Amino acid sequence: MKRNSFAIKVHEGLKYDFRQGVGSVWAKLCEVLDSKGGSNFSMWQIEDVVFCYYESGDDNSEVASGLYEVFSEIEDTFEWISDPKSEMRLMYHDFGIVRQDKSLIRHRVFVTRLKDGFEEEYKSRHDALVEARGGVPDPGPDSNFSIWYAGGYIMGYDEIDTTMEADETEEQHEATVKWETRMLEIMDWLTDDVDWLTGEHHDHVVRIGFH
Numbered sequence: 001m002k003r004n005s006f007a008i009k010v011h012e013g014l015k016y017d018f019r020q021g022v023g024s025v026w027a028k029l030c031e032v033l034d035s036k037g038g039s040n041f042s043m044w045q046i047e048d049v050v051f052c053y054y055e056s057g058d059d060n061s062e063v064a065s066g067l068y069e070v071f072s073e074i075e076d077t078f079e080w081i082s083d084p085k086s087e088m089r090l091m092y093h094d095f096g097i098v099r100q101d102k103s104l105i106r107h108r109v110f111v112t113r114l115k116d117g118f119e120e121e122y123k124s125r126h127d128a129l130v131e132a133r134g135g136v137p138d139p140g141p142d143s144n145f146s147i148w149y150a151g152g153y154i155m156g157y158d159e160i161d162t163t164m165e166a167d168e169t170e171e172q173h174e175a176t177v178k179w180e181t182r183m184l185e186i187m188d189w190l191t192d193d194v195d196w197l198t199g200e201h202h203d204h205v206v207r208i209g210f211h
Contacts, residue, residue, distance in 0.1 A: 001055050001056075001057070001098075002055065002056050002057065002058050002060050003053070003055055003093075003095075003144075003146050003157075004053070004054050004055065004056055004060055004063070004064070004084070004087075005051065005052060005053050005054075005082075005088050005146070005148045005155065005157065006052050006067070006080075006081075006082050006083055006084045006086075006088065007049065007050065007051045007052065007080075007081035007082050007088070007150060007151070007153060007155055008049075008050050008052075008071070008078040008079065008080055008081055009048055009049055009050075009078060009079050009080075009081055010045075010048045010049075010050060010077060010078045011048075011077055011078055011079070012048070014077045014078070015048065017077045018050075018074065018077040018078055019208065021073075021074030021077050022043070022074065022208070022209060024073075024074070025070050025071070025073050025074060026209070028070045028073075029041075029067065029070045029071075029211070030211050032063065032066035032067055032069075032070055033054065033063065033066075033067075033211055035066075036056075036062040036063045036066050037056055037057050037062070037063060038054050038055070038056050038063040038066075038067070039054065039055050039056070040053070040054060040055045040102075041053070041054035041055075041209075041210060041211045042054070042107075042207055042209065042210040042211075043207065043208050043209040043210070044109045044111075044205050044206065044207050044208065045205065045206050045208045046111050046190045046191050046203060046204075046205040046206070047190055047203065049081070049111055049153065049190065050078070050208070051109065051111060051155045051157075051205075052067075052084075053109075053157045054067075061085075063084075064084040064085045065084075065085060067084040068083055068084045068085050071083075071084070081150050081151040081153055082148075082150035082151060088148035088149060088150040088155070089123075089148060089149045089150065090146065090147075090148055091122060091123050091126055091147045091148060091149050091154065092126035092127075092129065092130065092145070092146065092147040092156075093130065093145065093146050093147075094129075094130075094133075094138050094142050094145040094146075095137070095138075095143075095144060095145070095146075096137050096138035096139065096140060096142055096143045096144065096145070097137055097138075097139060097140060097143055098143055098144045098159070099143050099144075099159065099161055102159075104161055104162055104163055105143070105159045105160065105161065105162065106159075106160045106162050106165075107157075107158065107159060107160070107207070108156070108158040108160055108193075109155075109156065109157055109158070109191075109205050109207075110154075110155070110156045110189075110190075110191045110193045110205065111153060111154070111155050111156075111189075111190040111191050111205065112153070112154040112183075112187040112188060112189050112190060112191070113152055113153060113154075113187060113188045113189075113190065114149065114152055114153070114154050114186065114187045115186050115187055115188070118186035118187065119149065121186060122149070122154065122186060122187070123149075125182075126147065139164075140160075140161045140164040141160045141161045141162070141163075141164035141165050141166075142158055142159075142160060142161075143159050143160065143161050144157075144158070144159035145157070145158040145159070146158075154187060177197065180194050180197055181197075184197075184198065189202055190202060190203075191203070191204065191205045192204050
């Protein structure tokens with residue numbers, strides 16, 4: 001299974017037109033996914049940014065081309081951050097044990113804006129997490145976690161097994177605060193993931209479509 005993503009930025013003042021456009025091509029979008037082997041598709045919006053995630057076989061070219069053609073029909077309402085045919089840079093992956101029963105899954109989707117000059121630091125910090133696992137699958141609760149980068153944006157998609165969630169220990173919490181404090185220095189959050197730490201208020205990302 002291949003995880004895929006693409007992202008778009010809705011033109012100012014056209015959020016309603018974009019949503020209406022998605023509705024007008026939704027049947028075609030579903031047909032592309034069903035006929036060309038795409039699955040677990042979802043669209044997430046925060047402010048004027050829309051992040052799309054889906055899964056496919058190892059050869060994603062037909063699905064990607066089909067999605068590109070469908071979204072191009074409403075391209076007057078947005079600009080591409082990264083189109084389906086152009087892979088976003090994979091910054092992190094923690095695929096673990098993917099749960100087929102999505103009723104037990106809680107999604108965490110987040111979007112940030114990476115400050116200039118910090119792309120490689122972000123990548124290396126997350127590469128260290130992958131190396132620390134030593135190739136051993138993560139049993140959870142994160143069961144399908146990927147982070148991508150394109151056009152200055154960081155976008156994360158995480159499926160969390162709700163049956164395995166637990167409160168952080170004091171040691172884990174201290175490590176989280178240390179990690180997120182550095183992250184706040186190199187990027188600006190669009191979603192509300194670290195509002196508990198900063199006391200700021202951001203909108204929560206909203207799922208606007210799934211198939």
